[in-house]
Amino acid sequence: MTETTLPDGVGWTSLLTAYARAQEQDRPDATFPDPWASLLVRAALAAPDDRLPRLGPARDDGGSVLWDMFVAYFGAGRTPFFDDQVRAGLDAGAEQVVVLASGMDGRVVRLDVPDGVRVFEVDTQPVHAFKDSVLAAADADVDRRVPVVADLREDWRAALVEAGFRPGRPTVWTVEGLLMYLPPDAADRLLRDAVEISGPGSRFAVEYFRRIPEPDSIPLADEGERHAIRTILGLFEAGPEGDPASFLGRAGIRAETVTEVPDELRRHGRPVPEVIDVDHTPDPIRIWLAAGVS
Incomplete structure (x- = not known):
């Protein structure tokens, strides 16, 4: 795979997250850096060092209600939440970090990961092949990053251990941009498997939708946006059942923090897009963020 060959399916959606994070980093009031x-x-789109060209619904011109919602959601709405949970876990003594469905994640370089702590990024081969080729060509510092090729619908724990993960040790787990692509039983099983392989006091951070959004609930600017949102929502499954405390509790995790994307946006002084704002939309898209300790 060359560095301009895009992973498809859920791997493609991870590029949308990276696009939003790139835009967030360029803001004067950025809530986080993301050098990757x-x-x-830009490698995916063969783009020069100026305005990013369009990628599906992603655009860098401020002309899309849909993309403005995604930028808020992927950027200040959820990324700082997961970063904070990783920091909290490391401060509490976690010895390793696992990023499930890692996609284009850049936490290993933007967070102050202590010496000796490795960050295991679990994703499929096409996603890793693309990311590895781009980082290698840029001579990026990947010292603590450990790519783990695994399909999360299969025996991913064996691949994780083979890559050097130490079972039974305190671990930080991020489950971001993933649970909406799983049916309820698979979501429960994934979290139970993570708890079983971790040590006591491990920290888990998750995100999922209260319900699958309907395409008609989002203002769309053109046929390109309609195709993109149908593609994304076509990948969705039901996700976890019940509220986050119940979902975490079924896996043996004590919920410590439960919030929603609009709350996080307000916490950072950012406006809330109407489509996810309970104060302005009768039936808004609602997205939980939660964290707890085993």
């Missing part, structure tokens, strides 16, 4: 985001998107 722009690098990966």
Whole structure:
């Protein structure tokens, strides 16, 4: 795979997240840095160092209600939440970090990961092949990053251990941009498997939709946006059943924090897009963020 060959399916959606993070980093009031985001998107689009060209619903011109919602959601709405949970876990003594469905994640370089702590990024071969080729060509510092090729619908734990993960040790787990692509039983099983392989006091951070959004609930600017949102929502499954405390509790995790994307946006002083704002939309898209400790 060359560095301009895009992974498809859910791997393609991870590029949308990177696109939003690249835009967030360019803001004067950015809530986080992400030096890899722009690098990966520009390689994918063969783009020069100016305005990013369009990628599906993603655009860098401020002319899309749909993309404005995604930028808020992927950027200040959820990324700082997961970063904070990783920091909290490391401060509490976690010895390793696992990023499930890692996609184009750049936490290994934007967070102050202590010496000796490795960050295991679990995703499929096409996603890793694309990301590895881009980072290698850029001579990026990947010292603590450990790519793990695995399909999360199969025996991913064996691949994780083979890559050097130490079972039974305190671990931080991020489950971001993933659970909406799983049916309820698979979501429960994934979290139970993570708890079983971890040590006591491990930290888990998750995100999922209260319900699958309907395409008609989002203002769409053109046929390209309609195709993109149908593609994305076509990948969705039901996700976890019940509220986050119940979902975490079924796996043996004590919920410590439960919030929603609009709350996180307000926490960072950012406006909330109407489509996800309960104060302005009768039936808004609602997205939980939650974290707890085993």
